[in-house]
Amino acid sequence: MSNTVADKLASKSRKKAPTKQVRLKLVYVDFWSAVKFSFLVSVCLAVVSIVATILVYFVLVQTGVLEQINQLFMDITGGEYSLLNILGFAQVFGFSVIVGVLNIIVGTVLGAIAALLYNLIVRVVGGFQLGFTSN
Template identity: 30%
Template sequence: MSQQPWSPGNLSSPQPPLDAPGRKPSDIPAPRSPRKAHLVLRRVEPWSAMKFSFVVSLVCFVVLFIAVAVLYMVLSGLGVFDNIIQTVNQLTTADGKATSGVDVASWFEPVRILGYTALIGAVNVVLITALSTLGAVIYNVASDLVGGVEVTFSEAE
């Protein structure tokens, strides 16, 4: 089967290049403007919001815990906690005798610092997850009243 020369009905034939010497300016396609889509966000699924916020808050908890552990190691290595303990002991000692029954050194133990960090992080995970889920439910109620949030998406150029 022989191939026929280019004709408007024959789309399989190759087009002449854009910079061909015999090509007319009207043959060059105009640049296409980006497409736009107008959408309305009417509902946020609470279960999906809960799963997403749980994962994000869990990642933030891990980052917080590692940051506190590294910061503790750096400050401990620099001797900051030893200087604080020494200063507090000097201020609470009168004539060589301790006036308070408070053990300041126990405040700066790594188990205590990291334990409090873990406790605060766990509470944050629960609170952020619960508040995000509640926020999704409140958004759905408000969206039923006012129609949602209008969003415009545009195609990248």
Template identity: 40%
Template sequence: MSNTLAQKLKNKIPQKGEPRAPKAPEAKQVRLKLVYIDFMSALKLSFLLGVAQFIVVVVGTFLLYMVFVQTGIFDTANSVAGEVLGSGSSFDINAVASIGKVLGAAAAIGVVNLIVITVMGAVCAVIYNAAAKIVGGLSIGFTNQQ
């Protein structure tokens, strides 16, 4: 048994004249410092995140509205409001919360959030740049793995 193991190991060792198998490069570690965030880059990225958030808010509101309509929550709310307000009331939740009004409110909230996210991204970049001048930046380690 040890004879076959020795033979297998001998076969793995390259003989004279045989090319050696190339070694895989070793993982190289690099330590870098983030000392500056470009203002315009941060502004563009935060704007794109704000646009993504706007889309999520509007689409999510539309889907939630459709779920409310399909499950009959608005009809139930109308009947509860009729019982609470009395039989003489003409309260209709569909007049208050129509699809146009709901999506308009969601779009308005999305636009305000888009502006806030864009401004906050730019402000964070300015604050980081000021702090990095004082303390020297953020030290980050990277490794090259294959």
């Protein structure tokens, strides 16, 4: 029977630590924090959508898909109009920036409305109960 330090440490590690449970209620969401958070998330999504739009445009140009669509369009209209005049890089980039700015505005407003609605509902319902445990 050996009582070494290693044996004592091994026996201690086999014992389960008691888990502590904490019950919390979320009864308020700070309005300005929710607005700032939704603004930052909206800005990130706007940047991602602008970059994705530019990448898709360049892939369509490099693979020749846009040129084939333009040729089909010119055949249908009798060669009178060209899609490449309408769908140039400047127009696509400008449109994606405008959509990105609108998404930022709408996302921020939706975040503010969600925070207000949650705070109103919490007054009636009493909050959202969360349970946490520690390992």
